[in-house]
Amino acid sequence: MGPWGSGKSSVKNMVLETLHHPDKTSHIILQFNPWQWAGHEELARAFFHEVGLALGRADTSKKGKKRASKWKSYAAYLKAGSFLAVGVRRLVTGLFILIGLLGISSSVIDALWFKMGLLVIGLCFLILAAFSEWMGTFFEKVAAAIEARS
16 A cells, blocks of 8 residues: 555566466466456456456366356355345335335324324334434445455
8 A cells, every 4th residue: 555656566566476486386366456346246246256267267177177166156155145135125124114104194093092103103114214224334334344454
């Protein structure tokens, strides 16, 4: 990490040159530029895809193909889990909003205590919907911070 022109790319290139040295054991080297991806989901997908391709190209043995296949499976599980988590959060938030709006607008029974109870329940569910959406965003930010530290 450093300002422009301080030699970051030069250090990276020297490390790559050392790793490519013919006297050393062979390494799988993958250069990945995270700046060309817009969001976390695209970045993660591209990273796992590139690593899977590099593993498949570098080792064409049966063991290498098995390793690349496991990597791709791991990436697919993470993608499915992310999709499921986002979908469930949206579904729960939508249900809370729907129940909240039904509670606020319900006028089926004329009893004042019943209408007030539905109004309170409706407001509670709207608050839960907002809280659910906020918590999802909060945990995404916490996960990004933990990921950045690791």
